[in-house]
Amino acid sequence: MRRLTRQIEQLLYTEECVVVPGIGAFLVHHEPAVVDEQKGLIYPGRCRISFNAALKDNDGVLVKSYSDAFSFGYRRSLSIMEKDIEELRSQLLTSGVVEVGEVGKLIQSKGEMNLTFIPNPHHPFSIDYYGLRPVAMLPRPEVTTEETGRRAGLKGHIYYLPINLRAIGYSSVAAAMVAMAIFIPNQKLQSPSNAMQYQAGFLTEQVAEQEAEPAPVVEEVQVPTFEGFRITEGSERLGHYYVVVATLPNEAMAHKFIHENSSYLRFTKEGGVLISSRGVHRFYAASFETKEGAQEYLSELTKEEAFKTAWIHKQ
Template sequence: MTKLDRHIEILLLENDCVIVPGLGGFVAHHVSARYDEQDGLFLPPYRTLGFNAQLTMNDSLLAQSYVDAYDMSYPEALRQIENEVNEIYHTLENEGFVELSDLGKLATNSEGKLEFEPYESGILTPMYYGLSSFEASQIMELGDDNHATLALSDAQEHKSKLIYIDNSDKENKRLSISLHAVRSVAAAAVFLTAVFLVAFPGSTKNGMSERQIKSGVLYNLFDSSDTSKTSVHFKPLRAIATTDNTPTKDVTDNPSHYWAIVVASHVTELNARTYVQRMQKKGLEDARVYEGIESLKVLYGYYASQHEARKQLNAMSGMTFFKNAWIIEIDK
């Protein structure tokens, strides 16, 4: 499966146009707040997405995102994008459409041209996060004396934002669900899930720190397995009083330079220690908590070389703890 949709979604947080070379450009449009007379709701502003197949010239924005995320060269990033675009065209040829996660559906029409249908809930937009719809009654004039009074339909009197039960027909009750409200709740849930995903660390190359993608809270949407070349300097976690009888290893007795397996990163101290205890109960005694420059990490093992660490990781890849693990070099 391609990774283009995740890169496009993140780049659209700070850009209104993302061009995919050889495919087309995805352009964000702002939609102002509006009133839905049918549902009696004021709806907040949001951003929707359009597609222009004529925008195929490479502006380097997407390629640079691949370079920063996967620690690859610029030509390698272009080849990766080209391969994923070819995969999209292959899927379009066989199935007629492609689902782009959290963006919309790309399909071909009867003339063989590309058409894009965005999701009605819009795309992630931090500036609009937390804005929700609200009900507002209509003011209407009634009678010959032209006095103003509050007029509400029977449906609006009993309807909630999500579910409405029509009791007008005693024999046949009807249940209605507001699809727009459901989509708004789903969009908020997707954003909160993305915020709390674990972010993987930045990498260094040739002694120079590489620029990370600006939207750091969503950085972990990329595969952590692509960061196997990361090298970070760590210091031992400070001692903390605990009443847990679970044995822990004395970090000072271990070699100062070695390779280890990263089981989890960017977690709280409490969660990290709990995770280590679970691993040690399963017989994984070399599990421990380390505090790096950027975040807390759960490490496993001490290996003299990257090859030895990779060999051990491959041997333990079937275990749940090591499903998304990767290799890191420790140099105290």
């Protein structure tokens, strides 16, 4: 079972969803920094790991990790993975607790089918592991200038300082006059040797047309696609939320899946495919700038039996 936990640990650094077939899925959540104005503290952003027992279907990611680690083919890697998962399931039934390496613990109460996940507080994703602590906010300034009587203050997230524009204007003019007195020479300016080079002139219409450069030809950029789905690069549209409807471990299986499931072609207009550096193909139905929009779309989509296992992936 050590092989299984090792693969889960490694995948969580590169994947946001690691499915253990028949058990559930480990999910990585990215939480932004939070400002608590009442306490005057800024809490740093962090990652946390959760567990979803509803995601049990094999998406091929864990099998591919086995194959890459041990240089086995797909069938042998699948057989080894299933054996390790069976060992994990057996330990859950006997002891009720399984240590998933540095990730955390899976707990199953006797007589209950639901699993409880307790994340490891000392995992590298934990804030305490890096020693990151909340930091104090800048105090609100209460400074009053003598000349204007205006007070510096905070508006929104920007500090505004009172500045006397008239004083700045006078000082700028004085500095410019001093610079002119220093750098302009006292001798007479001499005219250039070839005065013809500095005389204005006109080109005839015929010469102007000959010297005019041709307008550049703009070529239409072809958007790369995969089986009709728009390919979204890894660095493109960062921070977006994608409603994933299918995940395949490699290009060959992705081709076969789309050919055998034509119903997924309904998402080619608004959706696309995310291809990771490991070759994993994630077909998504739609993408959103906010998590709320993605969750609202997901709740409607999962009402259809064919897309019950759809989930949200953050780029």
